[in-house]
Amino acid sequence: MVALRARVQDAEARLENLQGVREALDCLxxxxxxxxxxxxxxxxxxxxxxxxxxxxxxxxxxxxxxHLDWIRVLYDRLWAA
Structure with a gap:
């Protein structure tokens, strides 16, 4: 009887683990x-x-x-003066 009870508890623990695995797989x-x-x-x-x-x-x-155009114009004016 004790051996049978141990097997039942083992089966219940495995079932709980499988349910956890199933939940994890569903989540994934x-x-x-x-x-x-x-x-x-x-x-x-x-x-x-x-x-x-x-x-x-x-x-x-x-x-x-x-800005470059402005600088070019400025240089052109300076060199022309």
Missing amino acids: RNRVWDLPRQLGDDVDRLRTRCSQGKENGERARQGLER
């Missing part, structure tokens, strides 16, 4: 199925940041060109 499955949405969100976020970086770079380039 849900995360895997959610990955495309998460990756899509990340791609959208990166796309936005890249376009903002390009816009900022273009504005900086235009500002530098204006």
